[in-house]
């Protein structure tokens with residue numbers, strides 16, 4: 088019976104998702120009264136959601152220092168009545184809202200990331216009408232807040248889902264965090280338990296259903312160094328670095344599958360009249376295609392090696408420089424069908440709300456489940472964000488409730504509503 092209910096919820100959704108080619112049959116999610124009321128509740132309480140978003144954004148969460156914000160979420164999850172609220176060993180905060188379908192029903196993780204890209208220990212948010220400014224207000228202050236709004240709405244409307252919901256405020260999405268929070272969830276904390284994954288990350292109304300893989304390295308050339316005049320004639324780490332970047336800058340990559348490269352940081356040297364001891368750079372390479380990423384990875388390693396040899400070969404000095412390439416990031420790619428049920432759940436939600444669907448590929452927490460073959464999407468949280476990852480980050484709250492409502496419908500599209508939920 089329970090399995091049947093889950094299946095019904097999913098099949099109804101699947102059927103209406105096929106509308107683009109056929110006729111819609113059967114009731115859709117928004118024909119369920121509680122779901123409709125839930126949508127109204129979300130819209131009516133959007134101002135509260137925004138106030139919460141500002142509060143959360145003002146709790147600093149620099150990379151690898153998410154603990155304060157995490158603690159806030161641990162308390163919130165407890166207040167919301169989530170079960171088994173805990174912080175795992177890497178700092179993810181987890182709370183559960185079991186469904187009525189038991190372990191045979193889908194188990195979905197709803198996640199948003201705690202970390203920001205900023206080192207600031209104090210974050211001040213300012214607001215003028217719908218325009219709100221502050222570091223991380225959209226990315227991912229918005230997604231984090233919606234975790235709370237979703238659970239609050241389910242509770243308020245006394246909606247029993249058939250599938251099990253696991254809510255996670257996770258660490259380590261950004262930059263060198265390298266998805267460590269989500270990695271840990273799937274490798275250990277929730278290993279083997281999760282059937283679906285939705286991350287709410289960023290602003291707008293897009294849906295990320297493809298996983299852009301990336302490799303990141305820090306490359307360091309090292310040498311004896313010396314006086315620019317007195318020690319002249321020895322290989323120079325900065326010159327070797329220049330050679331490497333020059334080669335990288337000439338890489339040819341396909342636009343489809345989209346493949347990109349960027350040297351994002353360089354460092355080295357001590358003074359204008361010294362041959363440097365060290366010089367280093369950081370590179371980020373991305374592609375939705377694993378094969379293209381591997382190809383570029385090989386070209387990159389070759390470019391560095393050749394540059395080293397050229398610089399060492401340039402001088403007759405017996406003193407040589409060396410190079411170290413350390414991988415500082417690796418985000419896996421994976422294939423997910425465009426008509427996967429989890430994608431259709433989001434498309435169906437868009438349709439119900441009159442949102443024009445935009446599908447895209449990205450590098451998000453969903454990369455981990457997608458690479459493991461677990462259906463996953465990352466959805467935007469609504470509103471209009473500008474300047475994410477910059478000190479001028481702002482977020483326009485106009486019609487932001489649409490993002491909250493879309494998340495709500497997408498979640499229920501996977502979990503299903505138990506028709507026996509109390510009135």
Ligand SMILES: [Zn+2]
Nearest residue numbers: 226227288289
């Ligand atoms: Zn983000």
